[in-house]
Amino acid sequence: MAASHQEIVELLRQxxxxxxxxxxxxxxxxxxxxxxxxxxxxxxxxxxxxxDVYGVDLPSYIGGLDLQQLIDLTVADLAELTAA
Incomplete structure (x- = not known):
């Protein structure tokens, strides 16, 4: 199940x-x-x-990013990650 932008924002808010x-x-x-x-x-x-919610391994994803990709990581990128 892919997350919407608003669902990611709610997780960030929490x-x-x-x-x-x-x-x-x-x-x-x-x-x-x-x-x-x-x-x-x-x-x-x-x-x-x-x-827990989307089955996404965020630490592994972030670990594979270079410094510039990490700096440029957006809320939309997090939402797209849940669709993968």
């Missing part, structure tokens, strides 16, 4: 503890690292939730 106003500003092109400043503990929690 792991960061942000409110719905924050979530409203997150678009598909929002970059996880450089726009949202998601830290490593939040990435671990996001990975656990994505694994």
């Amino acid at each position: 792991v960061t503890g942000e409110d719905e106003d924050w979530a409203a500003g997150v678009t598909p092109s929002t970059r996880v690292d450089t726009d949202l400043f998601i830290d490593s503990l939040e990435i671990v929690e996001l990975g656990a939730r994505m694994r």
